[in-house]
């Protein structure tokens with residue numbers, strides 16, 4: 001199944017669901033993540049995509065999980081066109097299972113979640129709340145309740161295969177609008193308590209629409225177009241070259257003397273190499289500016 005996201009509405013309720021198995025696997029491969037890191041990064045990237053689906057076309061957002069656990073900072077950038085990129089500071093973390101599950105909460109630790117919304121030319125807006133459990137979904141739900149004062153429910157899940165690859169990943173995000181009916185919310189809450197976890201729903205073959213059909217069983221739902229999702233980093237050799245220019249002549253001369261430079265993109269782990277000739281050319285470009 002390809003990665004995708006679907007939007008839906010029920011009376012007084014807005015909902016989004018996503019299947020993200022392939023892009024989480026791409027992130028795992030790019031960053032060489034151990035299972036608990038794949039789970040934490042995969043949940044954060046999926047959460048960022050679900051929140052970004054609620055933005056206007058030219059907007060984007062960054063979710064930053066800043067905990068004191070062994071994983072260090074986790075960052076994901078997502079846009080409403082379905083693109084996402086992300087990284088975890090320490091992808092090589094191994095912790096014992098907790099009740100048979102990956103201990104994402106302990107790997108993240110306590111700290112804060114920061115969500116920054118980029119709205120075109122205007123100043124970006126960042127909101128923060130304390131982490132509730134470090135399990136990511138609960139932390140995003142708490143952020144939405146406190147910072148945006150919208151009753152929400154977020155579920156995120158990543159299943160890891162015995163060979164440590166990504167078996168299934170996905171999530172959903174539900175928001176109650178001010179005109180939501182009490183009966184519908186009670187029905188929804190009952191469903192949410194009884195449903196299998198979202199990662200198991202994906203693993204059993206449900207697509208994003210199927211996930212929301214399960215969550216909204218017994219309620220009328222309208223579905224909208226499906227959006228393709230992908231891991232996509234905006235870095236390029238040209239951008240890295242501009243970054244090198246911004247370091248200044250002294251730094252470039254030192255690099256040229258060393259014979260080579262390697263710049264690694266945090267977000268996608270792509271490595272850009274520059275040899276002496278290339279560095280000298282960049283230095284020349286800087287000096288003629």
Ligand SMILES: [Zn+2]
Nearest residue numbers: 233235265268
């Ligand atoms: Zn990159």
